[in-house]
Amino acid sequence: MRRIVIAGGGYAGLHAFAEIRKRLGPLIRSGEVELTLIAKDPYHTYHGWTGEVLSGRLSVGNTLTVLPTLLRGQYVEGEIGRIDAERQVVEITTPDGIHRRLPYDHVLVATGSRDPFSRLPGLAEHGWCLKNTRDMQRFVDHLRTFAGKRVAVVGGGMAGAETASALRERFRRLGRDVTVELITSGDLLFRQLHPRFSRLAAAGTRILERQGIVIRRGARVASIGQHGPVLENGDLVLADMTVVAAGVEFSPIAGLERLQATPGGRYIADPFLRACGQDNIWLAGDIAEVARPFGGGLCPVDALWAMKQGELAGANIARAVLGRGIRRFSFRGLGQAAGLANGSGISELYGMTFRGGLAWFIRVCYFAWYMPRRTDGAAVLRDLFADRLAEAIGGLGAMLRPAAQGRKSLEAAAERGRAP
Ligand SMILES: Cc1cc2nc3c(=O)[nH]c(=O)nc-3n(C[C@H](O)[C@H](O)[C@H](O)COP(=O)(O)OP(=O)(O)OC[C@H]3O[C@@H](n4cnc5c(N)ncnc54)[C@H](O)[C@@H]3O)c2cc1C
Known part of the structure; x- marks a missing residue:
């Protein structure tokens, strides 16, 4: 054998x-x-929906696929x-x-x-991170009771931008004025995008700015303290909550x-x-x-x-x-996408660039397709489109009571949550 x-x-x-x-x-x-x-862990986590979970449009459960069911007896925990x-x-x-x-x-x-615990001293004690599902669930639980006014998001890549945008949306829908500051060590955001897509990165940055996110450029974070991230030059970025989406180790x-x-x-x-x-x-x-x-x-x-x-x-x-010849890795890549709040985003597919609602739509469909089980992808699409539809239909009513509308849909999302 x-x-x-x-x-x-x-x-x-x-x-x-x-x-x-x-x-x-x-x-x-x-x-x-x-x-x-x-x-x-007895589940696979689909990190692509991190922004949607943080904004309250999906639950952590939506990102999980149960391994024993999927692998039918060939799984050992x-x-x-x-x-x-x-x-x-x-x-x-x-x-x-x-x-x-x-x-x-x-x-x-x-x-x-895993999240960069050794690279960023203080992260485990004072910061929140998103890769590990249990950490993510704890963070989502914490968000439900968070009463602070300032949030720092560390990381100028796709995940950092998505996180900042999602958190800003979450608080806005709850009718709360919370400052979200996005900290990046470079000058440009969306650093995963090839330099030839710099206009797309700029478009994404403008979307974030329009959403009211404060961007702090050229700031390299050395550690996470109780009162916020501490920069390499010794400056403290005051924050009631620090979230780290700045790479992995x-x-x-x-x-x-x-x-x-x-x-x-x-x-x-x-x-x-x-x-x-x-x-x-x-x-x-x-x-x-x-x-x-x-x-x-x-x-x-x-x-x-x-x-x-x-x-x-x-x-x-x-x-x-089977005793056959093995092949070389020859994948050339498909593209990149970042989902931003309010059904917006940027994406690049085979060199073509999209922004706004179309970018959001392409990304959502594409991500759902790549979930480990078709039924999980379909459930995510159903939840996301139902949420957007409800918001569109509720638009007229929302003109009369916008804050109440936001609260209702956020609570509904929370109720749908299935903790791991
Ligand atoms: C917040 C966030 C958002 C992201 N968003 C996107 C996105 O939108 N698009 C995108 O393309 N990528 C995204 N990524 C990156 C993506 O999640 C990773 O590239 C991907 O998880 C890598 O897959 P992997 O199979 O190598 O490892 P992982 O998904 O990390 O899986 C590792 C597996 O190994 C198991 N394991 C590890 N150590 C042990 C051990 N000692 N014993 C037993 N089991 C072990 C784990 O339980 C897990 O099952 C995101 C990442 C983060 C953190």
């Missing part, structure tokens, strides 16, 4: 899993191949403590404290990334010390998505540093690239099991 273990149930892990099941289905059913996915590359064994601890050893012939390391896995890694802890993949010099250790997603096919630096650290890398890693594992 050949054993394949996927370490991680994020975008990369799930796409690899689907690809292997598609290609090796008969061998899995006959017991010749065993496919197992290990993840420490547990924290990976070590991958013993010599003995080809993954060592895990299950939630009830039992240590298990899962042997493998091929292992895919797709353990992703990586946790190395014990036992994989012999793999080539960056100083930041990402494992370096070859063009076939194997760990350099290894035949049976594969890499995909945030944890993997992958050169962009056809030159031009490194692959972006985002969900789309994680999915595509997962797909190829899964296909290559299946090819290796």
Whole structure:
């Protein structure tokens, strides 16, 4: 029997899993191949809807796909403590404290990334972050009772802009005047966009400014304090609440010390998505540093690239099991999108740029399509479009009582919430 273990149930892990099941289905059913996915949380989180959750238009539950249901018996819940590359064994601890050893012939390391706790001292104690779903749920709960007047959002990329815009919308719909300050170390926002899309980034920045977001440029945050972010020059940005959406960091896995890694802890993949010099250790997603096919630096650290890398890693594992030749990673990219409040946004698709309502619509449909289950994507579309429709229909009434309208729809969204 050949054993394949996927370490991680994020975008990369799930796409690899689907690809292997598609290609090796008969061998899995006959017991010749065993496919197992290990993840420490029993759900996959779709981070693309972070803004919608923060604004109160979706619940945290809308972003979750339950892994045991999706993976039908091929899922093991547990924290990976070590991958013993010599003995080809993954060592895990299950939630009830039992240590298990899962042997493998091929292992895919797709353990992703985490919020930048080591890079930003004070984040765990004084800040709020968004990558981990439990942290996100705690933050959403905190927002329901937050009574402050100033919010600082750290991070000038897509996630920072979406977060600032969503929080401003949330408070506006509640009829509250809360200052949202977006802090970026550079001069430009939406830093993931290629420089040739600088006009699109500028359009996104104008949308944020029109929404009343205060943008503080050239400010590098050194730590998070009790009263707000502290900048490298020693200045304090006064805030009642600090949210960090400023990149991620990586946790190395014990036992994989012999793999080539960056100083930041990402494992370096070859063009076939194997760990350099290894035949049976594969890499995909945030944890993997992958050169962009056809030159031009490194692959972006985002969900789309994680999915595509997962797909190829899964296909290559299946090819290796079948004794066939493996293929190079050749994805060129599709585009980028940021969802901003009030049904607005910016997006770039195959080099074409969109802004405003059309950008919002394209992004929402595209993100829903890429959710792990069609039913989850359909539920999100139903909730988002129903919300917008209700707002449009309520527009006449809202002219008479705008604050009440906002409160009602926010509470409705909160009631729909399903905590993880
Ligand atoms: C706020 C926010 C918004 C974002 N918005 C977007 C967006 O709009 N579009 C976009 O493309 N990207 C977005 N991203 C980026 C995207 O979320 C990541 O690129 C993506 O999650 C990477 O997928 P992954 O599979 O590599 O890892 P992850 O999704 O991080 O999954 C890692 C998996 O590994 C498991 N795991 C980790 N360590 C262990 C361990 N020791 N033992 C067992 N299991 C373990 C985890 O439980 C999880 O199942 C956003 C990120 C954030 C933080």
